[in-house]
Amino acid sequence: MSKKCIGCGIELQCNDPYEDGYVNPEMFENTIMCRRCFRLKHYGEYKVTNKSNSFYKGIIKEIFRMDELVVHIVDIFNMGNMNDIYSKIYSKAILVISKIDILPKSINEDKLIEYFKKKYPKYVDIIAISSDKNYHMDELLMLMMKHKNSNEVYILGNTNAGKSTFINKMIKNYTDRNTFIVTSCMPSTTLNVISIKINNDLTLLDTPGIVYSGDLITKLPEEVVKHINIKHEINPRIYQVKEKEALVLNDIGRIHILNDSNISIYISNNIDIDKANFDNNLKYKDLERTKIKVLEGQDLVIEGLCFIKVSNDTMFEVYMPEGVDIHTRDRLI
Ligand SMILES: Nc1nc2c(ncn2[C@@H]2O[C@H](COP(=O)(O)OP(=O)(O)OP(=O)(O)O)[C@@H](O)[C@H]2O)c(=O)[nH]1
Ligand SMILES: [Mg+2]
Structure with a gap:
């Protein structure tokens, strides 16, 4: 009879170490957890599944x-x-x-x-x-x-x-x-x-x-995903921004603001944000540009990362890894 891993539900097997559900043949009789789950649980080691x-x-x-x-x-x-x-x-x-x-x-x-x-x-x-x-x-x-x-x-x-x-x-x-x-x-x-x-x-x-597929965490390396994961109560960060100011999110991307506004960002407290000026002519390697207008009463959403409230209609240029879903919605909170 087949056995299932208590950690992830996959059928346990001892034939192919590269396939999901693998356990060492000597341990097969007595184990209830696959190697992937064992390592994730005890050492925080993550293995991409096939x-x-x-x-x-x-x-x-x-x-x-x-x-x-x-x-x-x-x-x-x-x-x-x-x-x-x-x-x-x-x-x-x-x-x-x-x-x-x-x-x-x-x-x-x-x-x-x-x-x-x-x-x-x-x-x-x-x-x-x-x-x-x-x-x-x-x-x-x-x-x-x-x-x-x-x-x-x-x-x-x-x-x-x-x-x-x-x-x-x-x-x-x-x-x-x-x-x-x-x-x-x-x-x-x-x-x-x-x-x-x-x-x-x-x-x-x-x-x-x-x-x-539009979730930012599917585009970032493991250490960055672990770093940006929101574990504790968010302290929204409030910025008074002037035309042509940028918020730089290290290892992730950039948010350019094209007109004066007050914005509140709901994002992991772990992420450092630096304010900077930007130059329209610069290209940002490996980042995709999304130009988007956010109306008063709406949020700007960067899926898997944050949402942003605005005090007045605000034009943004968001630079994120390719394929991240960036959109507006009616204000959530
Ligand atoms: N702060 C906080 N974090 C939570 C809470 N519930 C889950 N998490 C965290 O969210 C992450 C994902 O949790 P999981 O329970 O593995 O999510 P899942 O929906 O089972 O994910 P899959 O198995 O991949 O489909 C982990 O880092 C959890 O610690 C919660 O109530 N509060
Ligand atoms: Mg789960």
Whole structure:
């Protein structure tokens, strides 16, 4: 009988060390974790998987065909393909805004929920949680018990949305189990469906996250991804900027501002930002330029990195690695 890795859900095998699910043949009998997960969990060493996004999408497509309750987990710093996932949900679904602890405490949570309710009326309920801070776990458990069609509830969303971290917190809070799913800030940590029984009436199914191609973290080296990952409450950085001033984000890119404005950046506290003047004639190697106008009442979004609020209509030129999704949206908070 085949064995599955407790860390990522992949089938364990001892034949090909370059394939996912590999374990040393001598350890095969007694292990419950693949080498990739073992190294990620114990040494923080990340290995790119050879699974493709279409493999993950295939799994999610199957889930959408079922009639089970879906919990769609969204990290507001990476929701570029949210409309795409939303349009494919036909069964009952709860929207969960994860990692609420990283947003400033001053934000109005009710307003945030209202924003999503208006935009995405199909969800039967919407809730903001923090798995790290154990915030709204009982409430979400109750919502799942209320809306579920059977004992099985599927947890899905983008890679890094916080699906496995959420399930681990459910395991910790409501079960006696002492094995946990592997989590990390790198893309594609979970590789296949993992079934976790919470109680006799509820089994949660973790799923591999969809990798959004416009997400900045898919374009950066591992050490930079780890550095820019948002772990703690953001202190928004406020700049009074004059025409032709630039904000330089080391190792990542540049944001040029073409008219006077006051801007607030919601970004990892780890990222150093230097103010500089810019020269229109300079080219920035390996960076793609996006010229974009942000109206008062809108945010500028650089997917996977940050969002920016403006005091008045502001013209930007954003230089980021090629393919990063840069767009505007109605102001979120
Ligand atoms: N601050 C904070 N970080 C969180 C929270 N939940 C998850 N994270 C972090 O987000 C990153 C991704 O978490 P995972 O649980 O591995 O995400 P996932 O959705 O399972 O990702 P895949 O398995 O790749 O699909 C990790 O660095 C977690 O520590 C939270 O509530 N607060
Ligand atoms: Mg996961």
